[in-house]
Amino acid sequence: MSNIAQQRIQREFREVVKSDEVAKSGIELALAHDDLTELVGTIKGPPDTPYEGGTYQLEIRIPDTYPFNPPKVRFVTKIWHPNISSVTGAICLDILKDQWAAAMTLRTVLLSLQALLAAPEPDDPQDAVVARQFSADYKTFFKTAQHWASVFAGAPHEHPDFDRLLTKLKDMGVDESSARVALSSCGWDIHRATEQLFN
């Protein structure tokens, strides 16, 4: 790891840990290893979104050429969002790709990700299924995202009808996560979900 990257990460780390403003906006940063190449970011789901109340973990990898190249960030916590893969957690955000600027910091990246949760961009999707649902049936999208937030990110939302459908599929011998993915992508239509699962 180059000298400049190491020193900058140290500074940024201190900045995020110390700052009150950062704590208020609900972002955190922790070291995954001592060598500063890998960090763990945590962001709170922004208010008035299906992610409200949830806590999301992010894996941040610092490239050797940081800050001239963006950090590699992905969601560890599963999330139902048009710009984040529901399978891998990969993020589609321009500043993490070709719109990166060397003066951006981990703090700005985390804040941008929080803003992304509040304002999805379905025209530039990472997860096509979620994006289609977001545009076609926003209500279902909202409820599904809330369900995912409660299951994976600890948000206090309850959707007993979804739970019932899940139990039904589980009784048919399908494991829970596959059942959830199938139901979510089929708009909680159990017939289409079973069709998808058993074909």
Added chain:
Amino acid sequence: MASLERSTASGPTGDRVKPDTAAVTAPLSPVCRFFLAGSCVYGDECRYRHESWLSRTRPDEATVAEPHSDPYGVPLTFDTFAVDDVDASQTPALPAPIHSVSTSSGFTFTPDPDAPEFVPRGFNASCLPGGLTAKSHRLVPLHPDPVVEEGHPPVEVGARSWAQVVNPEAMAQLPMADAESQLCPFNMIGECHYGESCAYIHGDTCDYCGQDVLHPWHEGQRRKHHAICMQSHEEAMEVSFAVARSKDKTCGICMETVLDKNKGEARFGILPNCTHCFCLSCLRTWRQAKQFENKIIRACPECRQTSDFICPSRFWVDTPEDKDKLLTDYRLNLNKKECKYFRRGRGECPFGNKCFYRHVDASGLAVDVGPPQTRTRRANENGDITEAQRVLMMDFLNLRDERGTRFLDISTEFGQMLRLALEVDLEDDDDDYYVP
């Protein structure tokens, strides 16, 4: 005297030329080779300069040495001098007239006293015919360098009268250079071993610089030294202000305090179009990044304001005026250097006349190469962005012709058909232009 004026006029260009080429480029036109060989048929009509090697090496001397056989054929006039009214009696310490001047080749010339144009610097009023003694026109050559050679020193310190030494009024009239040369150089920088018995004057101590450099009687010298001291004091103040305003500035990329970095890296990179602060090395690395589009890397990493160039600076600039001055100075400095791409016309500069460096041809004359070429980028079959090569119409036509003939040779039958078609086309063209 024309050369005096010429060399003055070509001063700005001459300054920018390297010393080895100065002799060729400083005058307006090249020297006539035939004249040098002694056989120019054009004589005075020649468009090149008729000038000997001797006068080319030291133009000021040569002019004095040949005052009325002017090598340029330009009649000598009083226009080449600045004329000011000076009371001759007020210049008692002027050096004695120079009646002979030697050139670098050791050849001595004694000017004709009847020549009215020849007025060397440091002349005496008695030199002029007509007895203009009390009040005369003093002619001051425009050329600043004294024409005096070492072999003929002007009459100076030794010629002072006792009255001049004891009378400060008269001392005030002593030329500045003479007044300065009277001061003991050892005493100026420290201690003189001769002490009181020193033949030179030990000056008064300057309040600003603390050195004994003030001439005891010469008011002009004292004032001049004070002015210099004040100026350097102001400059030092400016530098300390600059350091003060730069010392807490951190680079937006490496986040370090710029002035605390290693000696070679403690420089600011100033973006002309925004006020964000970066160190030069970080900003350069960012702008050379290959993984992003040009638009991204040419923009400020903080505010994305595009800047076409960056300016290195030892200090941070706060005010727009300071910044303007810095950028102007930077561009002026770059313009003194020759463009590495253009290479005196042998190369091609991608920046065209937008280049900050100097474009000169082999003879040192400035060249306008026109606007920069537009660079075309296109994706190759792998989707990578590459720079399109410049395609000349000529190359394309040659290639087409080549292909065309080969094509005609290979398939003669079709070739004939094609030729026929071409002929028909030509005839059609003729018809188009036919006017009944």
